[in-house]
Amino acid sequence: MKRKVSNSMGIENDPYFTVRVPVCKACKNLINKNVENDCKIYGKRPREYAYAEKYDCPKRDIDKNNINYKRIKDKI
Numbered sequence: 001m002k003r004k005v006s007n008s009m010g011i012e013n014d015p016y017f018t019v020r021v022p023v024c025k026a027c028k029n030l031i032n033k034n035v036e037n038d039c040k041i042y043g044k045r046p047r048e049y050a051y052a053e054k055y056d057c058p059k060r061d062i063d064k065n066n067i068n069y070k071r072i073k074d075k076i
Contacts, residue, residue: 020052023076025068028061 024030024045031038039045041059048054055075062069062076 019071021068021071022050022052023055023057023060023062023072024049026062026066026072027057028063029059 024039025033027039029040030045031040036050037044046057049057049060055072060076064073
């Protein structure tokens with residue numbers, strides 16, 4: 001089964017699309033959310049965490065008040 005990823009939050013509940021949020025977007029170690037190379041720990045974020053392939057980053061420091069936390073909390 002192919003997995004399509006949509007950037008549009010308007011079709012988040014569409015059964016044919018999956019919106020994946022990187023664990024980095026809810027992490028206190030992320031310096032600049034618009035630059036993929038800005039992590040306080042790694043510098044350049046490892047691809048698997050920056051692209052939502054994995055949610056188990058050993059260095060993560062999750063901010064539970066972050067707007068993205070609700071989208072990833074069931075995956076971490």
